[in-house]
Amino acid sequence: MKTRHLIDLDSLSLSEIGDILHMAEAIAKKPSYYSDSCHGMLMATAFYEPSTRTQMSFQAAMLRLGGKVIGFDSPDGTSVSKGESLKDTVRVLSGYADIITIRHPLEGAAKAASMYSAAPVINAGDGGHLHPTQTLTDIFTLLREKGTLENLTIGLCGDLKHGRTVHSLIKAISRYKGNRFVLISTPELALPAYLKAVITENGLEYEEKDSLADALSMIDVLYMTRIQRERFAGHEDYEKQKGIFILDTEKLYNAKYGLKILHPLPRVDEIEDEVDDDPRAVYFIQAEYGMYARMALILHMLDGETKHIDPRPEGDGERVCSNPKCVTGAETYLPKLFRRKGGKFICEYCDKMK
Amino acid sequence: MKTRHLIDLDSLSLSEIGDILHMAEAIAKKPSYYSDSCHGMLMATAFYEPSTRTQMSFQAAMLRLGGKVIGFDSPDGTSVSKGESLKDTVRVLSGYADIITIRHPLEGAAKAASMYSAAPVINAGDGGHLHPTQTLTDIFTLLREKGTLENLTIGLCGDLKHGRTVHSLIKAISRYKGNRFVLISTPELALPAYLKAVITENGLEYEEKDSLADALSMIDVLYMTRIQRERFAGHEDYEKQKGIFILDTEKLYNAKYGLKILHPLPRVDEIEDEVDDDPRAVYFIQAEYGMYARMALILHMLDGETKHIDPRPEGDGERVCSNPKCVTGAETYLPKLFRRKGGKFICEYCDKMK
């Protein structure tokens, strides 16, 4: 059964992800073949916080498929500012449009929206929670640039503790065979234990490194992210350590010939400009691949879909989620939904423990 | 003769409104048949104040007809902020576009714009004055959901004194035969006398009720609107009375099986969320009907039109409008136009007495 909405990439089967990636490859080869595929279709981009890059990527994807786009880029001036609930806004938009992409500062907002939308909903980022099309972009880039999603040694560098894109990528890649992770960070910004568990539960291995230079010779892929200045213990630590996690051409001397360097962008100073001219740097083409991946996703979601709202599950009468950033706090009509895991209750919206 | 601009729904003949409604029905049945009807055409949305919902509805309408859209959603960053007159902005826009929708905080601004536009102008709201496409949406919803615009008993609930949508709807519905109105409000927020006169002058009847529950058994249609908290006499009155005008499932027990509940949206708390699942609630599909109504209107306005600016009437040398919200105050070059009614002078822009 096809997934109606894309809230979390983990909810797609590997076979479904494979379908999307194959379609993305076909599009990347000959985009013009698809320039009327969504003729007469309309996408709504409901961006409850500005994120121009992500919004433009979705717009470009829909427009390059021959579809049209409406939407907003902040709640100012919308019915939201007049007190309208997320649910009502989504129901109205899903009457106008054939597909909705939503960006929201609260965790679980995309899932909440999907429960009231007659049109398929794509999560374009819900707070610090999920951003599945970034991950889809990342694995499509791996596939394009390495030819496979298996048996890769993948270095991840930067703030591995807080980085949402890193966490999602690890979860996605751990579903494929034979991959190894090299985790490059300070001890304070190391990958959380539950994500290390995801790796080992999938029968994969990881290694931790506190120097980018040391790791570079071992890896097939480097996924760079930024360590924000304020994440370092103090100013002294920052000045001492920052260079260790900055990629420059000197560090690249030790790297493999076939290395591919990815970055979710925007980059600030964690990759020196001089690296851009190295053929191993693929972070700009990665952004373009993101457009093709989103085109494939849109085609996948619209395929054979008829508009309807799914029946909503009954809520839990007793429990409420205690995460202050969970959408259920602001949108109080939402049924309270939890799943049990090891005797604990996990909120179905934000995936945090109650 | 076809009306060139849509400023006020009252200026359209019933036959012309009928044409638009029939076209809207055809579109609602098979929208895809019309997906290239405006191929090569361009709409400009000139929104001098933000109203994302209305703007998206017009954009969706034009895009679903295969047309394109340009525009702005506030005067910031436009030539207006550099001191350009409404007239100049409109003349430039009407050189770019085939049709213009205008939203403006001043009353009469759409009429003013239409006098300088080579392209047809649609009023998308001019201050608290007129918003004809909302009314067109409302009557199209009535027609779709009740099958007729005649012999209906229509309840209107909320702030009937200030509500622009309610006033316009009463004027529009009073032109059809056999309708009855049930006016549901507090005495302080009752319908103004001149609108009661409109009803009776058309040979129709109305009844006033101060309780929504009492009215529900009598009506075929309920048009819900909000009473803003600050409209009640005092805080005590608000707490005492607010529940009387809030629709919930309990009150609906007395309602007819065939009742249809409309609301211009956004809704805040005047309809409980539980009502949404009642099949008599049609306010979300009403928003979708609004898109079809606007599609039909656009086709109607573009049909056979060649671009030109109509000759402008001479202004009144003596009189100026005293309404501080009238567009003639800010745009001083406008010819001062009045019509006489019962020995009084009515401003042709804002329809207020001089």
Added chain:
Amino acid sequence: MKTRHLIDLDSLSLSEIGDILHMAEAIAKKPSYYSDSCHGMLMATAFYEPSTRTQMSFQAAMLRLGGKVIGFDSPDGTSVSKGESLKDTVRVLSGYADIITIRHPLEGAAKAASMYSAAPVINAGDGGHLHPTQTLTDIFTLLREKGTLENLTIGLCGDLKHGRTVHSLIKAISRYKGNRFVLISTPELALPAYLKAVITENGLEYEEKDSLADALSMIDVLYMTRIQRERFAGHEDYEKQKGIFILDTEKLYNAKYGLKILHPLPRVDEIEDEVDDDPRAVYFIQAEYGMYARMALILHMLDGETKHIDPRPEGDGERVCSNPKCVTGAETYLPKLFRRKGGKFICEYCDKMK
């Protein structure tokens, strides 16, 4: 060889400008013939400062060619606000889009962008430096309205010292034969000496006038611009002189029958509203011509183009541009480029002397 990017109109040969103008004429005659010319193509409008009129003109142009548009209208909410360099933003955008229009508050920003863009870049205004599509609009208007770009006596009125559009127009028109300029301004706001030199070096003549009324009988074309109040020496001077440079119907009594009055718009009070009805006023149709000129330019730039980034020249190791508004100050990675002129170094970005 075709110019890949349009940064400065002067870098186009007269033959290339002629091609664009002929195409613009063909489009203006029958726009609908071109309504699918850019089918499947995407334009990105990268506006680092709001300029709704210019942005709408480009959007209308691309949409009327059957293309699509993405973009932003200010850096808020973009990756720029997260510290992304101009270079990175442009590289990502040029992966999404087939052509980029850029507006930026810094001088030389469009040239800088073009060095990192795989897609052709059009300069839509870089600070007070260049705005080539305005000039293209102006000369296309001259050609349409006068039938020629030669042997014209062209009056330029307003602030000739600071006016960017006036300077560019003089440079462009000086490349054609037999034209004469009448420069109408206060002595304080006279045309800079280097531009007078441009005129004479091209074998053309000019005359200076301090009264619009006096000049009107001599000229075939009047290019009106505004003198900002703060440009006058003092309040008294302003009150005394402002009327001298305001065009009204009275002054027009002395003008030729075939005079054409142009204005880049928006106009504030330098042309009285009463002039609008004079058939010699062409400033509103000029805005429409601007759309056709931009359509022709887009077709010209996309013709036969394959996406690639040109090799970048080596920078000057010693010199830096001293213009505080030059883009090289903010975007420090840019190679420092200078050309020599009379023993001096001119910055290749902002065209100011080092």
